[in-house]
Amino acid sequence: MISINLSHTAEYALRAMSWLALLPAGKAVTAHELSDATFVPVHYLLKIMRQMVSAGLVTSAKGHGGGFALAKPAKRISYMNILAVVGYDAHPNQCVFGWGKCNSANPCPMHDSWSAINQEFQEWAEKTTLAQIREGTTEMLPMPPAAARRARKSALEKGVSRGRKAAEEK
């Protein structure tokens, strides 16, 4: 659970998508690489990525050299777009009390205090895009921790090009 209480799934989706946004446009990354970089369990990640693909946010390619890449420019993919894919319902007027009709004219006890922050979040998620990521922080990421680990492992188990394979055969 993260501060604004994202589900694991939502958090994973954001991580994976932002990682894709860091790649040179058009370059595909495999699920394994993505998993290593983002610490998202491979199979679960694959499941999430499939949803991203059918939602049209990501393209996929099978076979050698295949993988995942953003389907459109980073600045055209908002956080809200991503969260929506993993089941986040944008209910600008959703009520903490579950009241069907809850608005300033007919507020639940928490309406006033809640709707303020809620609306801010909605707006933030809609206007913030994957482009924000690329801008600030690319250069801080020469190699993600997991990729480094994997590289070390791979080096140890000499000669095999993919660390994972080597690890399995041990």
Place this chain on the structure above:
Amino acid sequence: MISINLSHTAEYALRAMSWLALLPAGKAVTAHELSDATFVPVHYLLKIMRQMVSAGLVTSAKGHGGGFALAKPAKRISYMNILAVVGYDAHPNQCVFGWGKCNSANPCPMHDSWSAINQEFQEWAEKTTLAQIREGTTEMLPMPPAAARRARKSALEKGVSRGRKAAEEK
């Protein structure tokens, strides 16, 4: 799931506490009444209320005439206080990527965009108290939907003072 993705438990806690805040100071309400008013399953509510009691936000009294009431003035109970009881961790600097050290000097790819809204939420939860509830909307709540239902039911099954009892005996 509500907009900012509160867990059911967190949502329930907020509802129950805000209901207590609406009562005349010192008046106790039973778990059943609270459950009717807030649509929180009784037993689950009881479990949550126990946590509120041990956290010192609520007082409880057993036996006839007993129930729950706020342990201190509404304005001294912040939403953050409530959320903390049900397991919400206030991590002003928690990282979407799960990086141990993630701050403006060493940011994860999402740090900049995320920390802004995250911090807003933290501040909001800390400065907003149950007093906000009482102020605005008390008069809009002559009788909550469930209480009304219960009263109707009770009236139908004539003569017994507690609707619940009557329903069970039917």
Place this chain on the structure above:
DNA sequence: GATACAGTAGATAAAAATATCCATAGATAA
């Protein structure tokens, strides 16, 4: 004291979220 009320405590059950596994199909390279 007896009775009914109401919270406490902990066990158990059901449902949802998270994670893993396996058998396939498409794509590339040799």
Place this chain on the structure above:
DNA sequence: TTATCTATGGATATTTTTATCTACTGTATC
């Protein structure tokens, strides 16, 4: 063509969250 890579789709397992149940303790009223 064959072997290898990689995503797809669906089944299954695990864990966590949510919900329910039962026995018990304290309190007030009669």
